Amino acid sequence: MKYLYLEMMAEEPLAIRADHAASGAKTTKLLTGSAVLGSLASLHRQRYSEQRTEFPELFLQEQVYFPQLLPASYEISEQALSENRFFHSVLPVPRTAQSCKRFGGFHKLKEESPTIPARHGVRDMLLDWATFSLLQQKRDISKKENPLEAHKECGYKDGCTEVLDHYTGYYRRHYVDAKLRTAMEVKSSLEMHTGINREQGTVEDSILYSREVIARGSIFSGMIKVPDHLEEQLLQFHDQRTYIGTGRTRGLGKVRIAVSRTDGANHGSMYGPREQTLKLFREKLLKFDDALRGVCSTFKAETPAAFYFALTLHSPAILLDEYLRYRGSIDAATLAELTGSTPKTFELLYQNAGVQRIAGWNELWGTPRQQDYAIETGSVFLFSSQQKLDDQMLLALYRFEEEGIGHRQAEGFGRVCVSDPFHLEREQM
Numbered sequence: 143m144k145y146l147y148l149e150m151m152a153e154e155p156l157a158i159r160a161d162h163a164a165s166g167a168k169t170t171k172l173l174t175g176s177a178v179l180g181s182l183a184s185l186h187r188q189r190y191s192e193q194r195t196e197f198p199e200l201f202l203q204e205q206v207y208f209p210q211l212l213p214a215s216y217e218i219s220e221q222a223l224s225e226n227r228f229f230h231s232v233l234p235v236p237r238t239a240q241s242c243k244r245f246g247g248f249h250k251l252k253e254e255s256p257t258i259p260a261r262h263g264v265r266d267m268l269l270d271w272a273t274f275s276l277l278q279q280k281r282d283i284s285k286k287e288n289p290l291e292a293h294k295e296c297g298y299k300d301g302c303t304e305v306l307d308h309y310t311g312y313y314r315r316h317y318v319d320a321k322l323r324t325a326m327e328v329k330s331s332l333e334m335h336t337g338i339n340r341e342q343g344t345v346e347d348s349i350l351y352s353r354e355v356i357a358r359g360s361i362f363s364g365m366i367k368v369p370d371h372l373e374e375q376l377l378q379f380h381d382q383r384t385y386i387g388t389g390r391t392r393g394l395g396k397v398r399i400a401v402s403r404t405d406g407a408n409h410g411s412m413y414g415p416r417e418q419t420l421k422l423f424r425e426k427l428l429k430f431d432d433a434l435r436g437v438c439s440t441f442k443a444e445t446p447a448a449f450y451f452a453l454t455l456h457s458p459a460i461l462l463d464e465y466l467r468y469r470g471s472i473d474a475a476t477l478a479e480l481t482g483s484t485p486k487t488f489e490l491l492y493q494n495a496g497v498q499r500i501a502g503w504n505e506l507w508g509t510p511r512q513q514d515y516a517i518e519t520g521s522v523f524l525f526s527s528q529q530k531l532d533d534q535m536l537l538a539l540y541r542f543e544e545e546g547i548g549h550r551q552a553e554g555f556g557r558v559c560v561s562d563p564f565h566l567e568r569e570q571m
């Protein structure tokens with residue numbers, strides 16, 4: 143399995159059929175995996191019709207996992223580009239993130255205009271919830287001991303008394319200093335259209351309507367997971383144009399594609415050779431376990447389990463139980479089944495999850511399909527394990543991240559991150 147970096151730049155405004163997330167319109171400003179797959183498939187049909195035999199492998203047999211493309215309009219200096227620096231992927235903010243209700247958002251970067259008011263930073267609450275959950279298993283907690291109590295107020299520079307609020311969206315780490323993070327947003331614009339009189343075929347008086355579209359120039363990016371033997375076939379899409387989304391007859395939807403390998407310096411070490419990524423993966427897991435124990439000990443909460451880790455969804459996941467009903471969470475039994483461990487190995491300590499409806503449309507065939515329900519992007523599940531992090535456990539969890547979980551992974555569903563470092567970043571306040 144290899145990773146390829148995929149980017150689409152809107153040369154014309156885009157209108158994407160939205161999947162319905164409970165958290166509002168904001169989450170629909172991405173290019174769904176299904177739309178990405180459909181648009182590349184239609185490009186392939188038009189441009190590479192002589193290579194017809196590879197079409198099923200690329201688009202029909204779920205061998206290639208196309209990603210959801212997330213907003214990535216990000217100012218990178220020419221110098222950084224020429225130095226081939228390490229660029230980070232765009233990721234969803236986990237549901238455990240909070241920020242100031244009044245001045246919410248990641249801290250300002252140096253390059254940002256001085257006229258923008260200071261933002262009070264984003265902090266993650268997962269470790270506090272973990273501590274709370276572990277304390278609660280033992281005894282009633284007084285207000286003073288409660289790890290959640292201290293974070294009711296923003297407290298930025300010891301002065302802000304605004305309440306904390308949920309913080310959602312997408313972010314990317316800064317290419318110079320990975321501790322700095324920036325929110326990734328999509329610019330939308332309104333397009334005005336005139337209504338047409340059906341009988342006369344002319345403009346109808348006083349019928350004027352608008353639709354919201356993604357602005358020209360917006361960039362979206364993600365990682366394709368591809369088996370080694372299909373890599374070249376996908377690289378041929380580099381610098382081609384195709385159409386994505388709806389409204390193509392109105393001049394919408396033209397994008398320029400960029401595809402590149404990730405084993406160069408550009409995209410960071412998590413996409414490198416396996417020995418290397420496995421080592422980094424282990425370090426990441428141990429760091430999380432360590433940090434959790436650290437926070438717990440300051441609140442005198444016991445940490446009896448052999449190992450603690452979190453699963454954070456980096457895209458919606460469609461999971462079915464044995465009766466083919468949709469799952470709304472990942473519980474300990476499901477996890478044991480997915481990792482091939484004995485049933486009592488894991489315990490779910492905390493979860494913050496939501497469910498979203500996935501629109502019933504097959505972009506590849508242009509036909510309706512059954513609606514699905516998925517566990518939302520950014521959902522977090524915290525587990526304790528009775529088994530310590532030995533090689534077997536390490537590989538099982540590594541496979542989770544590498545292969546993903548659940549159904550429709552070819553359309554970008556089911557991407558999981560184990561012990562996402564985002565949860566350890568609490569210094570921003």
Ligand SMILES: [Zn+2]
Nearest residue numbers: 242262296302
């Ligand atoms: Zn504040």
